[in-house]
Structures are given as C-alpha cells and as structure tokens.
Amino acid sequence: MADAQEFLKDFPLLHTEMNGRPIAYLDNGATTQKPEQVIKAICGYYGGCNANPHRGAYALSVEATEIYENARKRTAAFIGAKRPEEIIFTKNATEALNLVAYSYGLTNLKQGDEIVITIAEHHSNLVPWQHVAHATGAALKYIYLEPDGNLSDEDIETKITERTKLVACTQVSNVLGLKNDVKKIAAKAHSVGAVCVVDGSQSVAHQKVDVQEIDADFFAFSGHKMLSPMGIGVLYGKYDLLDAMPPFLMGGDMIEYVEEQQTTYAELPAKFEAGTQNVGGAAGLTAAIDYLEGIGFDRIEAIEKDLVDYALPQLRELPFIELYGCDTKRGNKTGIIAFNVKDVHPHDVATILDSTGVAVRAGHHCAQPLHRYLGLNASCRASFYLYNTREDVDRWIAALKKVRGVLGYGA
C-alpha cells in the first residue's frame, strides 16, 4: 500500500538488515519500531535539557518539567481524559495494571466479592487479579470464548453479577487480534456497581480510543507499543477513583509533608509518581502522539486491514497452516494473526523465518490460560503496523512455505 511506503522512510531500523536480509518486522504486538521524529525528541531532551523535573528552580529543570507535563496534557487529549491529572505515568502497561490491582483492588475488595476477567487476557491483566483474589478472598471468574474466539455474550451477561466489584478486559486480544466491545462490558460492569479496567495495550496505537466513549474507569497502555521508547507507560483513571486510592509506591515526589512517623501525600497525579520519572520517555511519547495524529487512525486502520485481507486468503490456501481468531465476519479483526505450522514447534517456525529476515513472535505470548483454553501449547504471531507492506507479507508467506521442507516434512 502506498501509505506504508510513505511512512517506512521514517523508521531507520527498518532500513537495516537481519541475518543479512532486509527486515520484514512483523512483531509489532510485542513492540513497535521508532520513527526518526521520536528518536530526535528523545535525543533532543537528553542533549538539550536533561534535568530532574519538579525539583529544581533553574531553567533546565523547569524545561524538563514542561516537557514532562506537556506529555501528560497531550496524552490526556489523545485518549479523551477530562483532565491531565487523570494521566499517571508508569513504566509500562504492566505497572499501570498493577497500580490498579494494588491500590484499588487490595483496598476495595473483600471476601464474597467477585472479580471478572476474560480468558484472553495477557498475564499483565490476569496475574495481578489473581493476586488480589488470593489476598482479599474475592473470587476470580472468567468470561470464556465463542468458537470464533470472541468473548461469549452469555458469559458477559451471566458472570457479571451483583457480587462483581471489578471487571478487567483487554480491548484487543494480543493473541487472537479480535476487538472486544469494551464499551458494552463497561456498561454491564457499571450496571452492577463494579469498576471496569480496560487494557489498551494492543488497541491504542491502532485505533482511535476515547475513554469517555468507552466509559472505562481505568485504561492502561505502554508507550513502546505505540512508537515511543520502552520505559514509559500510562494509566488513565477517573479522577474521583484515583483521588480516593492510596499510593502504590512511596518515596520522593509523591508527598506533601513527611514527619518522623507520618506522611501526607501529594495531590494527583504526583501521588502515584514516586521517584524520578522518565522525562526522555515522555518526550518520546509526545512525539509519537504527534506522529500518529498526523497520520490519523483511519489511515492506520486501512493499512492494517489491507494487510490482513491480503494475507488471510493466502494463508487459508496452505493446508499446513492453522489459524486462530481469524474469522473476519464480525468485522472486529485487527492486524494480529496467530497461527501454527502443523507438526512444527512455533519456535522452529520463528527461527526458520528469522533466517529469511522475517521477525514473528513464537511462544505463549504471555497468555498461557488462553493457549490452554484453545488446546495449544504455543503459537506463532505475526502483527502488522503502519510501516508494513504487502511485500513483507509476501516474504512471510514465502518463508512459511519452506518451513516444513526445511524440517524434512512433506507439504
């Protein structure tokens, strides 16, 4: 697609080689590559005004504070938060989800309460809730899947009950690549008085997200999956909920007054941002938001859809390929394709693809319960982004056709 070619020039890493071959980078679900604009913003911060934000009265520190707080404002506008104080910077989505689990979950849940999550969650939106359940005595319930990989409507209706105090759900499954109707799930959660935590790790870089429209109480994502550096993540929370929650980490910057035996805490958002923060990451995040908004999500979605529509019919023609979550009838398929090559371990598949310069992910993708539920040990995953081209898909499929031959199987 012409668009992808246009953006490709901005990504220096994609013009290097892997194993002596041009790179077909199809592991965007794990992390995305960074455009020149983001790299420049990070280098500009470290080369031009690196200083500890919020702490100094001198010009460099003031500038670092401005960069950091501007990132908060840009992030708030990007996802439709009502005020910048509703944006808490974390190191990644995992920390953001843990913040909610430790601070909201451990404080508000008790024996007799129920937490409802889906079987398609990444471990980052599953293990913290297990911990809350074990620590508080609350029960952990699961929404399971329809045969096509979508969440069971019946489970959404019957598992979320008057006992439910918290519902946590991913907006897009990182394995099946299917969009969930998180607006409907949030409405159901609210109808029984529960809060709804949405994991936006696989959505926010690929589609327009508006937390008001979803009516999510909490929304978490990682910068590195949306063109920004590693080490910066975001938790959005409704102001009143965040304001009522105790801090998650204690230390510098999150306090108002510290006495020998007592401390009063800072207002939002500082209450949840203990210690020196990732200002370089925030500078990169702002540049990434500028970059994404400059392109527009309609174009990004069109590129990914074109690649999926191009790849799936070809994959379906290959009798040795098994696909998961690839029924496109409901129109909620994103640019993530999970698959296996029959009789071949996913790690072997990924290694053979690697030798041709094609990067895909292999393993359980931090979703062991989902794989177990699907009756799989592991899978491979190709995941597209705005710089991928049909040529990348061609190279991936050409390499797949060789896999069984390399291992001495017939076609």
Ligand SMILES: Cc1ncc(COP(=O)(O)O)c(C=O)c1O
């Ligand atoms: C759906 C989902 N949630 C959470 C995460 C965790 O993200 P991070 O490792 O950046 O914290 C991932 C990462 O793959 C993910 O795909």
